[in-house]
Amino acid sequence: MRQGQDAMDDATNASSIPVMMDDRDGSSDDVIEDRVQQEYQWGWSTEIEADLAPKGLNENIVRFISEKKGEPEFMLQWRLKAYRHWLTMREPSWANVKYPPIDYQDAYYYAAPKKKAELQSLDEVDPELIRTFDKLGIPLEEQKVLAGVAVDAVFDSVSVATTFKSKLAEMGVVFGSFSEAVHNHPDLIRKYLGTVVPYTDNFFAALNSAVFSDGSFCYVPKGVRCPMELSTYFRINAQNTGQFERTLIVADEGAYVSYLEGCTAPMRDENQLHAAVVELVAMDNAEIKYSTVQNWYPGDKDGKGGIYNFVTKRGACRGVNSKISWTQVETGSAITWKYPGCILQGDNSVGEFYSVALTNNWQQADTGTKMIHLGKNTRSTIVSKGISAGQGQNTYRGLVQMMKGATNARNFTQCDSMLIGDKCGAHTFPYIEVRNSTAQAEHEASTSKIGEDQIFYCKQRGIGLEDAVSMIVNGFCKEVFRELPMEFAVEAQKLLGVSLEGSVG
Amino acid sequence: MLEIRDLHATVEGKEILRGIDLAVKVGEVHAIMGPNGSGKSTLAQVLAGHPAYVVTKGEVLYQGKNLLELQPEERAQRGIFLAFQYPVEIPGVSNSYFLKAALNAVRKAQGLEELDAIDFLELVKDKVKLVELPEALLHRPVNEGFSGGEKKRNEIFQLAVLEPRLAILDETDSGLDIDALRIVSQGVNRLRRPGNSVLVVTHYQRLLNYIVPDCVHVLVNGRIVRSGSKELALELEEKGYDGIADEGDETVAEAAQGEARVV
Numbered sequence: 001m002r003q004g005q006d007a008m009d010d011a012t013n014a015s016s017i018p019v020m021m022d023d024r025d026g027s028s029d030d031v032i033e034d035r036v037q038q039e040y041q042w043g044w045s046t047e048i049e050a051d052l053a054p055k056g057l058n059e060n061i062v063r064f065i066s067e068k069k070g071e072p073e074f075m076l077q078w079r080l081k082a083y084r085h086w087l088t089m090r091e092p093s094w095a096n097v098k099y100p101p102i103d104y105q106d107a108y109y110y111a112a113p114k115k116k117a118e119l120q121s122l123d124e125v126d127p128e129l130i131r132t133f134d135k136l137g138i139p140l141e142e143q144k145v146l147a148g149v150a151v152d153a154v155f156d157s158v159s160v161a162t163t164f165k166s167k168l169a170e171m172g173v174v175f176g177s178f179s180e181a182v183h184n185h186p187d188l189i190r191k192y193l194g195t196v197v198p199y200t201d202n203f204f205a206a207l208n209s210a211v212f213s214d215g216s217f218c219y220v221p222k223g224v225r226c227p228m229e230l231s232t233y234f235r236i237n238a239q240n241t242g243q244f245e246r247t248l249i250v251a252d253e254g255a256y257v258s259y260l261e262g263c264t265a266p267m268r269d270e271n272q273l274h275a276a277v278v279e280l281v282a283m284d285n286a287e288i289k290y291s292t293v294q295n296w297y298p299g300d301k302d303g304k305g306g307i308y309n310f311v312t313k314r315g316a317c318r319g320v321n322s323k324i325s326w327t328q329v330e331t332g333s334a335i336t337w338k339y340p341g342c343i344l345q346g347d348n349s350v351g352e353f354y355s356v357a358l359t360n361n362w363q364q365a366d367t368g369t370k371m372i373h374l375g376k377n378t379r380s381t382i383v384s385k386g387i388s389a390g391q392g393q394n395t396y397r398g399l400v401q402m403m404k405g406a407t408n409a410r411n412f413t414q415c416d417s418m419l420i421g422d423k424c425g426a427h428t429f430p431y432i433e434v435r436n437s438t439a440q441a442e443h444e445a446s447t448s449k450i451g452e453d454q455i456f457y458c459k460q461r462g463i464g465l466e467d468a469v470s471m472i473v474n475g476f477c478k479e480v481f482r483e484l485p486m487e488f489a490v491e492a493q494k495l496l497g498v499s500l501e502g503s504v505g
Numbered sequence: 506m507l508e509i510r511d512l513h514a515t516v517e518g519k520e521i522l523r524g525i526d527l528a529v530k531v532g533e534v535h536a537i538m539g540p541n542g543s544g545k546s547t548l549a550q551v552l553a554g555h556p557a558y559v560v561t562k563g564e565v566l567y568q569g570k571n572l573l574e575l576q577p578e579e580r581a582q583r584g585i586f587l588a589f590q591y592p593v594e595i596p597g598v599s600n601s602y603f604l605k606a607a608l609n610a611v612r613k614a615q616g617l618e619e620l621d622a623i624d625f626l627e628l629v630k631d632k633v634k635l636v637e638l639p640e641a642l643l644h645r646p647v648n649e650g651f652s653g654g655e656k657k658r659n660e661i662f663q664l665a666v667l668e669p670r671l672a673i674l675d676e677t678d679s680g681l682d683i684d685a686l687r688i689v690s691q692g693v694n695r696l697r698r699p700g701n702s703v704l705v706v707t708h709y710q711r712l713l714n715y716i717v718p719d720c721v722h723v724l725v726n727g728r729i730v731r732s733g734s735k736e737l738a739l740e741l742e743e744k745g746y747d748g749i750a751d752e753g754d755e756t757v758a759e760a761a762q763g764e765a766r767v768v
């Protein structure tokens with residue numbers, strides 16, 4: 001849709017941060033091209049201030065990133081351990097997705113946007129970002145900020161705008177960029193970082209731990225109910241730059257927080273790796289609600305380009321009666337590999353996973369959840385709605401484990417797939433392991449085709465094709481949308497409509 | 506209002522309508538009767554534009570214009586309403602949300618202002634009373650888990666809200682209890698205006714006591730074999746389709762033997 005526009009904007013951006021231009025960009029602007037070549041020759045060793053590490057990954061790059069961020073020694077050591085461990089690992093191949101091999105030495109691992117003067121207000125945020133939100137009917141500054149949402153807009157791995165911080169600080173809530181937290185609250189970082197997703201967890205988590213550049217951190221102290229939805233927007237901006245965000249949210253005893261993560265990305269030609277890690281910790285009687293709308297660039301109609309979204313998200317219900325609830329709406333990315341899970345350690349703790357995953361054109365999604373029941377009377381609910389259109393492939397992969405101590409644990413899983421057209425696919429892989437005889441897991445699954453008769457019924461009442469499809473699909477996803485905060489639900493419904501454009505007809 | 510000329514239509518390659526001629530004038534009510542499988546619903550679906558039914562010959566004029574070149578939603582926006590024999594369920598979409606979307610789509614296409622939630626509720630309140638629709642049904646997903654009779658009543662409720670120019674009722678009376686039949690018919694009658702027309706498909710003369718037709722057509726094996734005044738329905742009830750066939754029309758006789766069963 002906006003391809004031309006974006007290509008131009010990219011070219012303009014690139015001229016202000018020349019090294020970020022890649023010769024594969026295909027830009028016809030010779031002047032810029034020349035400058036790129038020049039800058040490239042100079043290399044980073046003489047131009048460390050370029051805010052861009054050279055391509056490739058080695059210990060020096062890890063040190064460069066840590067140094068760039070002025071991190072304390074413990075962070076550097078942690079990163080290095082992660083990096084060394086990563087070297088011993090292999091990229092997982094069990095997921096039901098196909099993509100050409102990724103050359104990890106052919107990517108940049110650190111890029112920060114050129115620092116402008118400090119932003120006075122959100123008006124100064126990149127207008128392109130605002131425009132994307134407008135299209136979805138959500139002007140960032142108006143709807144989010146006026147609605148009482150603290151916005152921590154992150155793009156290119158570095159946080160550029162944070163609001164409502166002082167209000168939160170009054171209540172003792174720490175909320176801001178990860179780098180800031182490393183400086184201001186190293187004790188908290190040290191205590192919780194990697195305790196839910198250790199760097200040994202998987203290939204992408206190890207990579208992230210070694211090279212993550214920034215992300216969000218939130219700590220809600222004992223007994224505090226965070227009065228507003230915390231929200232972060234991510235955006236991939238620098239071409240060919242792997243994105244490695246890291247988010248850590250801790251709700252101390254009796255605390256409550258609802259966190260929204262929304263992603264949009266502009267048109268891209270190159271496949272881009274996005275390997276984020278999110279860790280949640282809920283102590284006794286604490287509750288965390290984590291909602292995501294993911295709309296990274298999915299690639300074009302022919303399957304060219306698009307983001308590889310390989311994310312590790314996990315929450316630990318450490319305390320008794322704690323609760324973690326994941327709600328996700330995944331409409332973007334060329335490939336999604338993502339299993340937000342809960343470790344239900346505290347007795348009576350509750351884990352929830354509500355998911356809508358949509359694949360259109362050549363998109364592939366292998367997503368689901370892991371619910372690990374350790375404590376007594378732990379409960380988990382999984383509701384997954386997969387929608388496949390075009391040539392899209394949608395896989396639900398869920399693990400429910402009831403360990404020995406999980407007396408009277410309960411799980412309910414409902415897994416529904418909807419197919420639009422006959423070239424797409426839906427696949428379901430539920431894994432259930434029960435090692436305690438009093439524990440029970442229940443699984444329901446269904447697959448349906450979007451009905452020609454349903455569409456005709458809508459049309460016969462005067463409703464056009466695209467609205468009809470969007471209405472039927474939104475109805476199908478109702479149980480998940482109900483879990484989203486109000487304004488996010490509206491956004492998500494629009495997104496489904498936009499993502500399905502042209503999929504029927 | 507509606508003029509059908511030599512209409513032939515197939516479904517899955519099989520010819521179902523084999524030359525229908527029918528003219529409905531503004532303000533008239535026409536009834537179509539005929540044995541199971543004779544093509545009554547097919548005719549209704551063709552008029553509404555269902556993609557599974559292919560018109561192979563003939564033409565249909567609606568308000569003097571070629572109906573067949575319009576998309577189903579355009580037909581609806583121009584005032585054609587089909588009360589389905591088997592209304593479709595749409596899980597997760599509330600009945601009132603659906604109807605509001607429909608009404609506003611139609612209004613928009615007609616250049617009218619769209620109704621906001623408050624005006625819509627106001628309108629709906631009246632119509633709910635008209636067809637005595639249990640209000641709870643408004644908030645449930647469209648037709649999901651509705652009883653057979655509730656689905657039919659819901660169709661008439663939608664008709665009442667959308668106020669079409671040409672209403673096609675496909676066996677709206679089947680599955681209704683006596684009271685419901687009266688209520689639904691009253692609902693339809695109250696919407697009869699000089700400018701509107703109705704096409705009723707039914708198996709039972711009983712409905713025609715309530716919704717009195719100007720004209721009754723008998724459809725057998727894809728053709729209209731007889732047309733007459735409302736008395737024809739009485740005759741049919743008495744003699745059955747075979748009886749009608751006995752009166753000398755050979756096509757009818759053939760057709761009736763092949764396909765018809767008396768209802």
Ligand SMILES: Nc1ncnc2c1ncn2[C@@H]1O[C@H](COP(=O)(O)OP(=O)(O)OP(=O)(O)O)[C@@H](O)[C@H]1O
Nearest residue numbers: 516517521539540541542543544545546547548557
């Ligand atoms: N979608 C379809 N696919 C295959 N055959 C169809 C389809 N729709 C209709 N038919 C066939 O066309 C013929 C006419 O069906 P139609 O529904 O029009 O009959 P009808 O007159 O409405 O019957 P009834 O009184 O039972 O409702 C039947 O033989 C039916 O099986």
Ligand SMILES: [Mg+2]
Nearest residue numbers: 545546547590
């Ligand atoms: Mg029928």
